[in-house]
Structures are given as C-alpha cells and as structure tokens.
Amino acid sequence: VGEAAAIDDRLSSVEAEVIRQKRRNKIPLTDAEHKAYIEDKLIYDLVAEYERPVLKSISHGLDATFYEFNELAIQFGFVVMFGSVFPAAALIALANNLLEVRSDAYKLFKIHRRVRPTGLSNGVGAWRNVIILLSYAGITTNVLILAYTSDLSQQIGIETDSDKLLFVVIAEHLLIGLKLFIQWVIPDVPAKVKKQIALQEYMAQKQLKQRVLQS
Numbered sequence: 001v002g003e004a005a006a007i008d009d010r011l012s013s014v015e016a017e018v019i020r021q022k023r024r025n026k027i028p029l030t031d032a033e034h035k036a037y038i039e040d041k042l043i044y045d046l047v048a049e050y051e052r053p054v055l056k057s058i059s060h061g062l063d064a065t066f067y068e069f070n071e072l073a074i075q076f077g078f079v080v081m082f083g084s085v086f087p088a089a090a091l092i093a094l095a096n097n098l099l100e101v102r103s104d105a106y107k108l109f110k111i112h113r114r115v116r117p118t119g120l121s122n123g124v125g126a127w128r129n130v131i132i133l134l135s136y137a138g139i140t141t142n143v144l145i146l147a148y149t150s151d152l153s154q155q156i157g158i159e160t161d162s163d164k165l166l167f168v169v170i171a172e173h174l175l176i177g178l179k180l181f182i183q184w185v186i187p188d189v190p191a192k193v194k195k196q197i198a199l200q201e202y203m204a205q206k207q208l209k210q211r212v213l214q215s
Contacts, residue, residue: 080138
C-alpha cells in the first residue's frame with residue numbers, strides 16, 4: 001500500500017510538472033490534463049507566475065534575482081536623484097518596500113515552494129557599485145536642481161550663472177565629502193557581527209583539527 005501511494009505521488013507530481021511546462025510554453029493540454037488543471041488551476045498559475053522571472057533570467061544568462069535588484073535600483077535612483085523635487089518619494093518608497101517585504105514573506109512561507117538555502121550569498125554583488133554610482137549621481141542632480149530651478153539661489157543671493165556654477169561645485173564637493181565620511185564612520189559589517197563570524201570560523205577550524213587528529 002505504501003509503495004502504491006508513493007508511485008501515485010510521483011505520477012501526480014510528474015503530471016503537474018508537465019502541465020506547468022505546457023502552460024508556460026502555451027502548448028494545448030489534453031482532455032485529462034485540462035481536467036486536472038481546472039481542479040488545481042490556482043496552484044498551477046501561482047507556480048508559473050512565481051517561476052517565470054527566474055526562468056526568464058536564466059534564459060538570458062542572468063541570476064534569478066536580477067529583475068528584483070533591477071527594480072530596487074531603479075526605485076532608489078528615482079528617490080536619490082529627484083528627492084528635492086518630490087521629497088515625499090522617499091516615504092512612499094519606504095512604505096512600498098515594507099509592504100512588499102511582508103507580501104513576499106507571506107508568499108514564500110504560505111504559498112510557494114520552500115526555497116533551499118545555498119549559503120553562497122556574498123552581499124548584493126555588482127549591484128553595490130550601481131547603488132554607489134546612483135548616490136553620487138543623486139548628489140549632483142539635486143544640487144543642480146536646487147541651483148537652477150528652485151528659489152534657493154535667489155534667497156541666498158546667487159543670481160548669475162557663474163555664481164550658480166560655483167555654488168554647485170562647492171555644494172557637490174561638500175556633500176560628497178559628507179557622504180564619504182558617513183561611509184567611513186558606519187562600516188558595512190558591524191563589529192559585533194565581525195566578532196561572531198570570526199568566532200564561528202575559529203570553532204569550525206578547531207573542530208576540523210580535532211577530526212583530523214581523531215582520524
């Protein structure tokens with residue numbers, strides 16, 4: 001009885017995978033497959049919708065998370081480059097990201113298949129350089145917007161184009177210096193985390209030496 005149940009489970013999983021593949025590639029289903037699809041339409045559609053970005057990324061030789069990071073980078077670029085025009089954009093982006101984090105967590109824990117941890121994560125990779133470049137571009141664009149399109153220049157007595165350009169250069173360098181100072185003061189990895197990582201590496205090496213000596 002147990003072997004028969006296991007065989008039925010394997011057959012149903014194979015059938016479900018065939019239906020998902022046909023649905024993705026828009027291949028017509030057989031009558032039996034269509035009946036099974038109608039019964040579990042929500043499940044198949046959710047799986048197809050969840051796996052489509054991953055498959056699209058892989059087909060283009062990209063990492064599965066490329067489009068997610070791309071969306072966040074575009075959002076970050078709009079916020080930092082045009083924040084002086086629409087200051088509420090940062091709050092709206094924060095609220096949107098908080099909501100998206102909770103909704104993604106709900107989908108991963110309640111709806112989608114469990115993700116297997118790989119332990120290969122090493123930060124955001126090349127996207128870190130993109131974020132840094134956008135932060136520098138944001139400083140430049142905001143200073144230019146304030147100097148040439150707002151009333152700030154008139155309020156501080158800057159009227160000629162040469163004075164505005166001088167203001168842009170000075171303000172840009174001061175803000176970049178402030179950014180670099182904050183980046184230096186606040187490390188990417190907190191000291192407590194570094195100590196914990198060092199402790200874990202030490203314990204792992206110690207256990208490895210003990211196993212070598214025992215063998």
